[in-house]
Amino acid sequence: MNYNATEKGYYGEFGGAYIPEMLYPNVEELRQNYLKIMAEPDFKKEFDQLLKDYVGRPSPLYFAKRLSEKYNTKVYLKREDLNHTGAHKVNNTIGQILMAKRLNKTRIIAETGAGQHGVATATVCALMGMQCVVYMGEIDIARQAPNVARMKMLGAEVRPALSGSKTLKDATNEAIRDWINNPVDTHYIIGSAIGPHPYPDMVTRFQSIISEEIKWQLKEKEGRENPDYIVACIGGGSNAAGTYYHFLHESEVGIIAVEAAGKGIHSGESAATSALGKEGIIHGCKTLLMQTPDGQITEPYSISAGLDYPGVGPLHSHLYKTGRGEFYSATDDEAMTSGLELTQLEGIIPAIETSHALAIFKHKTFKPDDIVVISLSGRGDKDLDNYIKYFKL
Amino acid sequence: MLSRSLCYFIMFNQYLILFKMNRINKKMQENKKLLSIYFTAGYPSINDTVKIIQDLESSGIDMIEIGLPFSDPLADGPTIQNSSTAALKNGMTTKVLFDQLKDIRKTVSIPLILMGYFNPMLQYGVEAFCEKCNEIGIDGLIMPDLPLDVYQEKYEAVFKKNNLKNIFLITPQTSDARIKQIDEASDAFIYMVSTASVTGSKSGFGTEQTKYFERISAMQLNNPQIVGFGINNSETFKQATDFTKGAIIGSAFIKHLTENGVETISSFVKGIR
Numbered sequence: 001m002n003y004n005a006t007e008k009g010y011y012g013e014f015g016g017a018y019i020p021e022m023l024y025p026n027v028e029e030l031r032q033n034y035l036k037i038m039a040e041p042d043f044k045k046e047f048d049q050l051l052k053d054y055v056g057r058p059s060p061l062y063f064a065k066r067l068s069e070k071y072n073t074k075v076y077l078k079r080e081d082l083n084h085t086g087a088h089k090v091n092n093t094i095g096q097i098l099m100a101k102r103l104n105k106t107r108i109i110a111e112t113g114a115g116q117h118g119v120a121t122a123t124v125c126a127l128m129g130m131q132c133v134v135y136m137g138e139i140d141i142a143r144q145a146p147n148v149a150r151m152k153m154l155g156a157e158v159r160p161a162l163s164g165s166k167t168l169k170d171a172t173n174e175a176i177r178d179w180i181n182n183p184v185d186t187h188y189i190i191g192s193a194i195g196p197h198p199y200p201d202m203v204t205r206f207q208s209i210i211s212e213e214i215k216w217q218l219k220e221k222e223g224r225e226n227p228d229y230i231v232a233c234i235g236g237g238s239n240a241a242g243t244y245y246h247f248l249h250e251s252e253v254g255i256i257a258v259e260a261a262g263k264g265i266h267s268g269e270s271a272a273t274s275a276l277g278k279e280g281i282i283h284g285c286k287t288l289l290m291q292t293p294d295g296q297i298t299e300p301y302s303i304s305a306g307l308d309y310p311g312v313g314p315l316h317s318h319l320y321k322t323g324r325g326e327f328y329s330a331t332d333d334e335a336m337t338s339g340l341e342l343t344q345l346e347g348i349i350p351a352i353e354t355s356h357a358l359a360i361f362k363h364k365t366f367k368p369d370d371i372v373v374i375s376l377s378g379r380g381d382k383d384l385d386n387y388i389k390y391f392k393l
Numbered sequence: 394m395l396s397r398s399l400c401y402f403i404m405f406n407q408y409l410i411l412f413k414m415n416r417i418n419k420k421m422q423e424n425k426k427l428l429s430i431y432f433t434a435g436y437p438s439i440n441d442t443v444k445i446i447q448d449l450e451s452s453g454i455d456m457i458e459i460g461l462p463f464s465d466p467l468a469d470g471p472t473i474q475n476s477s478t479a480a481l482k483n484g485m486t487t488k489v490l491f492d493q494l495k496d497i498r499k500t501v502s503i504p505l506i507l508m509g510y511f512n513p514m515l516q517y518g519v520e521a522f523c524e525k526c527n528e529i530g531i532d533g534l535i536m537p538d539l540p541l542d543v544y545q546e547k548y549e550a551v552f553k554k555n556n557l558k559n560i561f562l563i564t565p566q567t568s569d570a571r572i573k574q575i576d577e578a579s580d581a582f583i584y585m586v587s588t589a590s591v592t593g594s595k596s597g598f599g600t601e602q603t604k605y606f607e608r609i610s611a612m613q614l615n616n617p618q619i620v621g622f623g624i625n626n627s628e629t630f631k632q633a634t635d636f637t638k639g640a641i642i643g644s645a646f647i648k649h650l651t652e653n654g655v656e657t658i659s660s661f662v663k664g665i666r
Contacts, residue, residue, distance in 0.1 A: 020468040020537035021562040281512040294486040295516030296464040
């Protein structure tokens with residue numbers, strides 16, 4: 001089985017580029033150039049240098065002793081929360097801004113849910129002196145205030161998405177409309193492994209540094225490159241795609257995805273796409289998405305703004321459909337208590353998105369000698385308000 | 394040897410097919426500039442669809458794009474987005490629309506085109522959707538997010554089998570090579586998006602548009618071009634059709650419906666021509 005994108009951007013039956021003609025020149029330009037540019041020695045050098053000196057990579061692979069004891073297995077945390085800007089998102093924005101420069105673009109747009117991708121985009125725009133507009137759902141602007149302030153301080157304009165559920169899906173719609181209106185000077189930095197080809201593949205490749213590092217770090221610590229399980233939370237699925245990438249074809253590595261069940265898969269307030277979704281088209285790609293029988297995209301719900309998305313990247317749909325990935329979902333409550341547990345066992349406050357991955361222990365029991373690597377995709381500073389409210393701290 | 398009656402039968406069938414295939418093509422042959430109107434089915438009220446179509450035809454409109462509302466219309470500005478949201482709230486679905494249209498050919502003879510996004514069509518089933526359109530007497534489809542290559546690879550045959558013309562878009566950024574490719578793949582007209590924008594965002598054309606209209610006109614394409622996006626009054630209609638076969642009005646008509654309801658459609662049309 002092949003888990004990489006084909007030339008037309010398909011993972012099995014999922015992926016492709018279902019875009020209106022208005023977007024065709026931009027997307028086609030990117031498709032024709034992204035692999036070539038990524039392979040250029042100059043590009044690689046600049047990308048690697050920035051990841052090292054600016055982002056602070058490699059991010060540590062940390063053996064979580066007390067968490068391991070509690071669940072009687074060996075847990076390693078891949079510390080993407082220690083990256084500059086506090087999440088894995090910056091790996092991709094560094095890559096894409098370098099790409100945009102080589103395509104002679106001068107203006108950057110992005111969508112954001114939790115604000116992590118927005119901050120990571122605003123950051124690289126400040127770094128490169130480029131104009132930056134970030135679209136964010138009105139509801140997310142309210143629940144992620146610190147990140148909104150951060151983006152503004154970095155010089156970005158944050159435009160509220162006022163349509164639909166006023167969350168990530170709608171922010172993405174607005175960003176796409178902006179790109180239609182500004183076809184010449186603008187590059188759209190998509191933050192997740194979604195969108196028309198080549199975005200899912202490009203974002204996955206930029207994020208694949210996560211699994212590349214896990215391999216050599218685990219070799220150093222355990223004498224072997226492959227863990228027994230690799231776990232990540234999934235909204236659109238960028239941290240998951242990067243965390244899985246170098247293990248996709250290593251059949252002895254179990255791939256585990258944790259989606260956001262919201263108030264329960266069948267509560268009507270959920271974002272558990274693999275359980276509730278059906279094949280369809282969202283934001284330019286064919287993938288699993290939550291929709292009515294009539295094909296209208298339904299409003300998702302999760303306490304986590306970053307997972308509050310009705311679709312999932314086409315790679316993940318493929319992993320689900322082929323059975324290569326094991327898919328679970330964690331409710332708001334399970335995620336929040338898992339986040340607090342990590343805080344108190346290891347002294348790490350995770351992003352609420354990440355807390356969903358940590359909730360895997362509520363759903364699956366591992367063997368004592370299993371090595372389980374969890375992507376600690378982001379830190380929880382931005383979520384303090386929500387933690388305070390939830391736990392009445 | 395074929396018997397004479399069988400010959401007649403075959404000729405009659407061919408005549409029928411020809412007749413059916415050509416409602417849009419025939420319209421394109423008419424010696425005038427065409428005015429086409431887009432509206433969102435299910436807006437302002439769920440049961441306005443048939444009345445709007447009939448009133449548009451009796452007001453002298455040449456062709457109608459019936460919008461199948463979608464929850465996430467990527468290529469549309471706020472006016473059509475809002476009408477789509479309202480239409481969905483009113484209960485519009487693909488099935489409801491097909492039911493409303495089932496007798497439309499008893500009263501309406503101008504070309505009717507369904508315009509929507511691909512996902513609802515995909516969920517209905519592409520083949521079933523096309524068959525239903527054929528049965529009703531729909532002449533063509535505009536699915537902006539169904540790309541040319543996917544259409545040709547997977548769906549062209551089923552469109553053709555059901556006498557449906559697929560209408561493609563071009564924009565000021567579309568390369569000459571791609572325009573030629575789209576022209577080859579088309580057999581009705583080319584939907585020429587006037588400016589780089591979503592629907593309803595700009596009004597009035599500048600020299601940039603004029604140059605674009607001239608450039609496309611000079612390409613001597615096989616298919617006539619109908620301009621859409623940014624046409625909202627008689628002046629922009631005239632500008633758009635100086636170099637093309639016709640123009641489509643969408644957002645401005647929706648705004649008219651929002652402000653004046655469905656009783657004054659003919660006055661809107663008179664204001665354009």
